[in-house]
Amino acid sequence: MRIRRVVLDVDKAFAQPSLSDIAAAIDRVRGVEGFKISVEEVDQETVGTLINVEGDNIDLEGLLQAIEHAGAAVHGIEELVVGAAIPLSVAVLFPRLIYLPLVAANMTLMGVGLTLGLWVQGARWKWALGLMGIGDILALLGYKVGLS
Secondary structure (H helix, E strand, O other): OOEEEEEEEEEEEOOOOOHHHHHHHHHOOOOEEEEEEEEEEEOOOEEEEEEEEEEOOOOHHHHHHHHHHHOOEEEEEEEEEEOOOOOOOHHHHOOOOEEEEEEEEEEOOOOEEEEEEEEEEOOEEEEEEEEEOHHHHHHHOOOOOOOO
16 A cells, blocks of 8 residues: 555653654654644643654554654544545645635725635634635735735
8 A cells, every 4th residue: 555645643741752752753764755743732741743744655554653652642543645646635725724705796996805705724614704805815825914
């Protein structure tokens, strides 16, 4: 099985191991070409992370053992991509904010639109109603917009 991407739910103790200890362990696993460790949750005793690993023919058992040997606990596999290609999702293209307009009425004079839609940031969907201009569109794409 040719594993191309694995996303793992991993918890570690607050003090040890450090993120760099876990990173060093992952970096030694056969087939790993790159990875990202994101801290998702912190409490008094533990740090919850998501670890996104990409490569070509990743040794999954070796990866799980390396993380456990570093002192962290793997709670589950959140995503597994297998095959010749890595399919892209909308969340990969726009990871900060996804906006799905349901109703839009445009005012062409100033390039402003009135929108009613849903947006998601992380795993939370919320309703949104408001004016949307070019600055809002750029902000959705991650650009910093402001007056100078």
